[in-house]
Amino acid sequence: MRTYESLHDTLSFYSINCHESYYVSSGKAIFSFPDLPFRMDYYALCICTSGEINIEIDNQKYRVEANDFLVSAPSTVIKFLHTSENFKMQLLFFDKNFLIKNISNPFIIEKMNLFNKGSYSIITADPKNASLILNSMGYMKRKTKRKGKFTEEIIRASIFNLLLEVAELMNKENDNTDEKEEGKKDLFLRFHQLVKENIQHQRSVQYYAGQLFVSNKYLIEIVKKSSGKTPHQIIDETLLGEAYVLLGNPHLTISEIAFELRFNSVSAFGRFFKKYTSYSPSQYRINENIQT
Known part of the structure; x- marks a missing residue:
């Protein structure tokens, strides 16, 4: 693995x-x-x-x-x-x-x-x-x-x-999309890419709004309209994906992964992971037969 x-x-x-x-x-x-x-x-x-x-x-x-x-x-x-x-x-x-x-x-x-x-x-x-x-x-x-x-x-x-x-x-398939709507879609795509590039260091909606030169409220509105999700949900989903990838590396301990993802503690990382998957990081590794 x-x-x-x-x-x-x-x-x-x-x-x-x-x-x-x-x-x-x-x-x-x-x-x-x-x-x-x-x-x-x-x-x-x-x-x-x-x-x-x-x-x-x-x-x-x-x-x-x-x-x-x-x-x-x-x-x-x-x-x-x-x-x-x-x-x-x-x-x-x-x-x-x-x-x-x-x-x-x-x-x-x-x-x-x-x-x-x-x-x-x-x-x-x-x-x-x-x-x-x-x-x-x-x-x-x-x-x-x-x-x-x-x-x-x-x-x-x-x-x-x-x-x-x-x-x-x-x-x-999107010929009816006007220029204003394209601009909003572009903002959402830039937000999503920024999250992927910075997820290990930044989880604040305010940070991403600042990078995109918009207010928190406007970013929330655009993300919600484009994806049906809040910026916090996008950030958490991206963080979960990163956790999956790192857990797939048998050379990293769960403690090291928690540190890599900037959690305050291993238990905080465990609570986050279990919230979205219903099992702990260690149980995930057991289920996937990832030998450390």
């Missing part, structure tokens, strides 16, 4: 030796998955080509079927629950720094509004649009195999174009 926090670590689980800043899968059947939640430090676009998978993303459960696809940002916490025997998925992973090299706007991905659930989206595409995405990924896979002088630049441009296609597909 271990924690998968990087592209290289994740692929190593599948015996894939990849030291590039991007990876395109073959689309073959996947027979084993990490048992524990893991936090990604890369962008991912995954499309189901057959069968189905039950998956938990940032503590929310989903069933993904053929032509459904997931697009997610770094720091998203994933847990695989169950897959059908005929499950297949095409995967594209890439590092943000790889994509934005030579691009003047470092927030170009955020501007695409790809992540309607904070750091990820799950979209159901019709067969035609799913085929378009798969064809693009197939092209990138072929180019990766035939290494050439401009392969990296071609892959970078291909990923960028693919993300634009996905963004266009998503935006068709």
